[in-house]
Amino acid sequence: MREVPGDKDALVSFEGFFVQLVKNPKGKTAEWAEIARAHGFTEIKVLLFVRNPIGHMVSIYNQSLQYNGVSVSLDEFAMNYRYPEMAWFVIEALNRHPDYSLCLLNYDVAKADLVGHTCQWLGADKESFPEIDAKRIVNRGLSRGEIEVIRFLNGVTPLSGRFASKCLLEVFTKGKTAKPKPCADVQQMVAVNNGDAMAMISRFASPGHAYKIDYIDEVRPDTSKREVMVAALKTAIAVLIYGGPLLVMRVKKDYLARRPAKTAPAGR
Numbered sequence: 001m002r003e004v005p006g007d008k009d010a011l012v013s014f015e016g017f018f019v020q021l022v023k024n025p026k027g028k029t030a031e032w033a034e035i036a037r038a039h040g041f042t043e044i045k046v047l048l049f050v051r052n053p054i055g056h057m058v059s060i061y062n063q064s065l066q067y068n069g070v071s072v073s074l075d076e077f078a079m080n081y082r083y084p085e086m087a088w089f090v091i092e093a094l095n096r097h098p099d100y101s102l103c104l105l106n107y108d109v110a111k112a113d114l115v116g117h118t119c120q121w122l123g124a125d126k127e128s129f130p131e132i133d134a135k136r137i138v139n140r141g142l143s144r145g146e147i148e149v150i151r152f153l154n155g156v157t158p159l160s161g162r163f164a165s166k167c168l169l170e171v172f173t174k175g176k177t178a179k180p181k182p183c184a185d186v187q188q189m190v191a192v193n194n195g196d197a198m199a200m201i202s203r204f205a206s207p208g209h210a211y212k213i214d215y216i217d218e219v220r221p222d223t224s225k226r227e228v229m230v231a232a233l234k235t236a237i238a239v240l241i242y243g244g245p246l247l248v249m250r251v252k253k254d255y256l257a258r259r260p261a262k263t264a265p266a267g268r
Contacts, residue, residue, distance in 0.1 A: 022086045025093030033099040044100050047121050049107040050087055050201060052214040053190050057081045058180055062141045066165040069158025071151050074180045078190050084197035084211070091201055106209040140169060141177035144223040145231030167238035184218045
């Protein structure tokens with residue numbers, strides 16, 4: 001990166017920044033400040049979104065089923081939900097460093113006009129940004145039957161669950177997404193376990209963007225055997241359609257790598 005002229009700014013966006021800060025809040029803030037100063041920047045402005053706990057916990061559960069090999073139920077998963085606490089460690093480190101200024105927004109409040117809120121923080125004209133199609137599906141979640149199938153596969157081996165989930169979402173792009181709901185007692189436990197961290201974070205949030213407990217009405221229909229059987233059949237089809245060619249390519253690549261190289265016949 002070259003040194004940027006004094007009248008220019010640089011915008012950097014990456015979800016992984018939060019993970020790096022959680023692992024080492026004090027060290028990473030200091031490291032990034034040194035990099036910024038080395039390239040001519042005197043201030044780092046941070047836009048950080050938090051999410052209300054119940055909806056966020058359900059979203060994390062869905063992602064963990066698909067990508068992290070989770071096989072437990074949603075209620076069991078909720079026992080270890082501590083994201084507001086992790087966010088507090090990050091916010092505390094950012095606020096303590098003199099080179100950083102933090103803008104904290106609640107995603108559940110801002111999502112109706114996410115581009116507008118971001119442009120306001122940037123000091124940019126919203127009209128200068130291309131229109132976003134809100135109806136475009138970025139990535140769908142799993143259906144109720146698919147959740148049970150992937151949970152089972154994750155219990156066998158997380159690799160099989162991740163692979164099957166990838167195949168499902170690639171082949172059946174318009175499947176119906178389920179919205180798992182934790183029971184009332186579990187929702188209350190999540191609110192209590194994270195209450196102190198949410199209260200501290202809310203003190204630094206922009207007006208109207210404090211945490212709220214987003215309780216979900218406890219209406220949880222049981223997943224039928226038919227739903228699970230249909231999902232299992234779809235999974236098998238998806239693995240054959242999407243995973244079959246990948247497997248053939250992998251086997252071919254391994255075969256060619258192990259086959260001894262041909263040598264030219266010796267000249268007479």
